[in-house]
Amino acid sequence: MEKPKLIVDGKRLDGRGFEELRPIKIEVGVLKRADGSCYLEMGKNKIIAAVYGPREVHPRHLQDPSKAVIRYRYNMAPFSVEERKKPGPDRRSVEISKVSREALEPVIMKELFPRSGIDVFVEVLQADAGTRTACLNAASVALIDAGVMMKGIVTAVAVAKVDGQIVLDPMKEEDFYGEADMPVAFLIRNDQIESIALLQMDGRMTVEEVKKGIELAKKGAMEIYRMQREAVMKKYVKEEE
């Protein structure tokens, strides 16, 4: 397959500038049975996240007497991608689940819920690059909706190198044909980025480009954070009235 030109006249394939996010939609509390839930769209990504817990852990030998056990399951629906994906966990989703859980674990105040389990389930209904970051954004909101105590909120976004440019929030074509992809998640606390919770990268970038990418990711994450906040406020402020 021939690689198409990904940047034309300083604009990306979908007309975005380099530092522009795709449109985002966040809805809180969309599932009745779950303790917390969130539906999130980011461009063509459609994600639904549910949180169950703190609740009893099964099997019981997994319990930890000093803190809650966090489980995170990233799962793609078979119809979420062009060519049907075989259902169930593959190696990619096992890895994504691991690093995503490790991003949330130090943020959730696990010590407050000894012997219990907090399960975060995230389903990708439609995928268009940047699903692991979109999922983390939905998971954070669902955790808040479930009332799980956290040190702050985790907000994630990917940056990519595309036709030599560092761009924010790559979509499918940019991810596929681009030179590099770097998903990043931050802990945001008191309206400020405090630390890095997830960081991966594949492709080829100079050290300077990586640094530039992190700066751009911070900018994007702050924008997403405001939307996550707004979505939570919208649900809870209304209910109080």
Place this chain on the structure above:
Amino acid sequence: MPEDILMDIKRDYVLSRIRAGERIDGRNFDEFRKVEVKTGIIEKAEGSALVKLGNTQVVVGVKMQVGEPFPDTPNMGIIITNAELVPLASPTFEPGPPDENSIELARVVDRGIRESEAVDLEKLCIEEGEKVWIVFIDIHALDDDGNLMDASSIAAISALMNTTVPAERFGVGEDFKLPIRDFPISVTSLVVDDRILVDPCRDEMSVGKNLMTITSDEEGNVVAMQKSGSYLMAEEKFYELLDLSVAKAKEIRENVREQLKGGENGEDEES
């Protein structure tokens, strides 16, 4: 579990030494353990390498097969990387299907090789759209004394450089050396308090698996990164790691290159 109690005791010891500005084995904070590479140790494999990183030992074997290309890359060979953390290598490894740790290990090693384009996959096309070479990189841990990640990635690239494509056996022409055009090296560090410990050994990891792996190519470009472990990393620490890891990779690359060269000379002398 007795292992856990021991780990608690070790953790206090490791932390107190770090706070005193030392590592438990006397290394500098940015110092790798001794790296030893031996290639061609498995005759039945197309390429192989044994890497010792201090007491950590890993064997990587490369096997090749003829198969169908992926529809979106009809003129390119295929790399498949797998890791087995066999119970022989650590009291904490259990038999069974690969768990998230072995999957992560295989995928991060794979990313370094794939993204640096170390293997010239276009030269592994036999018949476009029909037949290509599949390169199986199998990582076999023998002794996990910490940092299997870097030991495995050194072993993987060394084994690839040692690989001869078995074309005669498959009746598709003459055997040839696997075309390698880059030399990715991963550098894994442990982030503790405010310190960075390059190439952590098993006991040092008792303080928590706060790891960061940065893989760079021959030109010093970053080709793969992976934060691994439940911890939060300060942004400044990451930038420090970035510069440090690329510099360290250069050093390790030269060391491994010398050893690989030495191995070849040795063979020549015998023949």
